Amino acid sequence: MRLDGVGRRYGRRGGVSGTGKGPGGGWVLRGVDLSLSERQLVRVQGDNGSGKSTLLRLLAGIDAPSAGRITGRPPTAYVPERFPAAMPLTVLGYLTRMGRVHGLRRDAAADEARGWLECFGADAYARTPLAELSKGSSQKVAVAQALMARPGLLVLDEAWTGLDLNARAVLDRSVAERVAEGGTVVFVDHDPARLAGAPDVTYRIEGGGLHEVDGRVPPGHGGVPAAGPQVRIEAEGPPGVALPSGLPGSPRTEQTPDGTTVLTAPAPYSDALLRGLLAGHWHIRSVAVEEASR
Numbered sequence: 001m002r003l004d005g006v007g008r009r010y011g012r013r014g015g016v017s018g019t020g021k022g023p024g025g026g027w028v029l030r031g032v033d034l035s036l037s038e039r040q041l042v043r044v045q046g047d048n049g050s051g052k053s054t055l056l057r058l059l060a061g062i063d064a065p066s067a068g069r070i071t072g073r074p075p076t077a078y079v080p081e082r083f084p085a086a087m088p089l090t091v092l093g094y095l096t097r098m099g100r101v102h103g104l105r106r107d108a109a110a111d112e113a114r115g116w117l118e119c120f121g122a123d124a125y126a127r128t129p130l131a132e133l134s135k136g137s138s139q140k141v142a143v144a145q146a147l148m149a150r151p152g153l154l155v156l157d158e159a160w161t162g163l164d165l166n167a168r169a170v171l172d173r174s175v176a177e178r179v180a181e182g183g184t185v186v187f188v189d190h191d192p193a194r195l196a197g198a199p200d201v202t203y204r205i206e207g208g209g210l211h212e213v214d215g216r217v218p219p220g221h222g223g224v225p226a227a228g229p230q231v232r233i234e235a236e237g238p239p240g241v242a243l244p245s246g247l248p249g250s251p252r253t254e255q256t257p258d259g260t261t262v263l264t265a266p267a268p269y270s271d272a273l274l275r276g277l278l279a280g281h282w283h284i285r286s287v288a289v290e291e292a293s294r
C-alpha cells in the first residue's frame with residue numbers, strides 16, 4: 001500500500017483568510033509519502049493534535065485525502081479511538097454481523113465471535129446490548145470486531161486504552177500474530193512502552209509531515225526501557241536442518257557449543273515464533289521472558 005503526496009485539511013476554505021492556516025481549514029497533513037509492506041509493524045507517534053488519528057483514518061479508508069493518492073489498500077480493519085457503541089444490537093449479534101460482513105457464514109461468524117469474547121474474558125457479555133457496556137468492555141468488542149476479520153491491514157488507534165491487563169496481552173499477541181501471518185499493523189498508543197522493541201519502523205508526525213524515527217527499537221522515554229521484554233527460546237533442530245527462514249519477530253540467533261540455538265525476539269512474538277519453530281519440527285528446550293535491556 002502506498003501514500004503519495006497525501007494531505008488532509010478540515011474545512012473547505014483554506015483557513016484564516018485563505019492562508020491555509022488556523023482553525024477551519026489548515027492542513028493537518030501535507031505531502032505524506034509512505035509505503036507499507038506485508039509483515040510490517042508500524043508505530044506512529046506525535047504530539048496531541050499533530051494528526052495521528054487523521055493519518056490512521058486515511059490509512060483505514062474511513063476518510064479520504066484532500067490531496068494526493070492512496071493505492072493498494074488490502075482488506076482493512078480499524079479500531080477507532082472512540083467506538084460508536086450506540087447500535088441497537090447485542091455484543092454477539094454485532095460481532096456475528098461483522099463476521100458476516102467479512103465473508104463468514106452465520107454459524108462460523110458466531111463461533112468466531114464467541115471465541116474472541118472468550119479470549120478477552122468478555123463472554124459473560126455476549127447477550128448484553130452494546131449500549132449497556134462499560135467503556136472497557138465496549139473497547140474489547142471494538143478490538144474483537146477488527147481481529148476477527150484477519151485483515152491484511154489492521155489500524156489501531158489507542159486500541160489498548162481501557163482494556164484490562166489480560167486483554168492488553170491478548171491484543172499484543174494478536175498484533176504479532178497478524179504480522180507473522182503476513183499482515184501489516186499500524187498503531188498509535190500513548191504508552192511509549194506499548195509493543196516496545198517490536199515495531200519494524202516508527203514514524204513521528206511533526207509539522208504536518210511524517211518522519212521516520214528509527215527502525216526496530218523505539219526511542220526510550222522517561223525511564224521506559226529502550227527495548228521491551230524479549231522472549232528467549234532455546235531450541236534444537238533435526239540433524240542437518242537449518243533454522244526455518246522468515247521466522248516471526250526476526251529473532252536474533254546464537255549457537256551454543258552443545259548444538260542448541262538460542263533465539264531472542266520481542267516478547268509479543270513468543271507464540272508466533274514457537275509455532276514457526278514447531279512447524280519446522282524443531283524441539284523447544286526452554287522458553288523464558290527477559291525484561292528489557294536498557
Ligand SMILES: Nc1ncnc2c1ncn2[C@@H]1O[C@H](COP(=O)(O)OP(=O)(O)OP(=O)(O)O)[C@@H](O)[C@H]1O
Pocket residue numbers: 010011028046047048049050051052053054055
Ligand atoms: N473532523 C474534524 N474536523 C475538524 N478538525 C479536525 C477534525 N478531526 C481532527 N481535526 C483537527 O486536526 C488536528 C489533528 O487531529 P488528530 O485527532 O488527527 O490529532 P492526534 O495527533 O490524533 O491528537 P491526539 O493525540 O490528541 O489524539 C487537530 O487540530 C484537530 O482539531
